[in-house]
Amino acid sequence: MGCAYPELAARRRDHGLRRDAAATATYDPFTYQRRKSSVISVMGHELGGERTVRVFTTQDRWNAIAHKIAAMGEFKPEATIEQSGVCQLDPRDATAIARINAAAEPQLITVADGIAMEVIHAFRLLAASADPRHPILLKDTLLPPPTHAATGTAEEALQATLSAACNLGSLLCDGIGDAILVRGEPAPGSSLRLAYNILQAAGTRIFKTDYVACPSCGRTLFNLQDTTQKIRAATGHLKGVRIAVMGCIVNGPGEMADADFGYVGGAPGKINLYVGKTPVQFNIPESDAVARLTDLIRDHGKWIEAPATAATQPI
Structure with a gap:
């Protein structure tokens, strides 16, 4: 337990923004200011701009808790990634970035799964490269567990919690992110609790004292x-x-x-x-x-x- 965070930190070294991307970044890494994205509507919820940072889940997790969503009050999932129309990008792909930047309307964007980059660096590069009018959906991991994965050991759960908090918290404190998705924690309810508590800890969405x-x-x-x-x-x-x-x-x-x-x-x-x-x-x-x-x-x-x-x- 004591070495979990240093291991996470070590994996994030020496993967900073390219100098050209850092020079044109649409956020300031040294002063907090939320990225100035445009407001769009996803599944009946507005996100982007100064709107509330939304909590996404996957469709299979939504289905798993569908019978109790109404009783979850304001702490329920607000959208699914599958129905959001999100555009998944490799932030290193200049052609794909140029294409999305040329789009007439703002569009929800995120980093594609499976690319060989650490989460924080991938999303910082996306924020630096993409037009700021495009809202960003943050993910805690680019290598999500398989659908219906069994709940892991206590150590694996701790690792998922630390990784999500480190990845999403760092980006939110950079002012990046208009919605978040936690998938490293396989249990649907636990992943939602973790998402809301990360928003609370980052001061992004306060829902309790x-x-x-x-x-x-x-x-x-x-x-x-x-x-x-x-x-x-x-x-x-x-x-x-x-x-x-x-x-x-x-x-x-x-x-x-x-x-x-x-x-x-x-x-x-x-x-x-x-x-x-x-x-x-x-x-x-x-x-x-x-x-x-x-x-x-x-x-x-x-x-x-x-x-x-x-x-x-x-x-």
């Missing part, structure tokens, strides 16, 4: 683990809210990144509350701080009451 907690150190002024659990219990039903739980005011505010609200240790037994990076309440007794945090969330219009029955959510 997001928590940012410091690792704790000698300056931590409260029990970080217990407090985080209390905050999760009180706020875990909120959608699209990011809450930072920080042990002290020395490093805490700087580590909060783009959190919506912050719970920060200000002194022994005292908590400061933040909105963004701005402190708004000081020296709250720790026993009252979680309730004051929920009040603060209400005051800023981010609160909803917890449903009587929890919705089906990927965890």
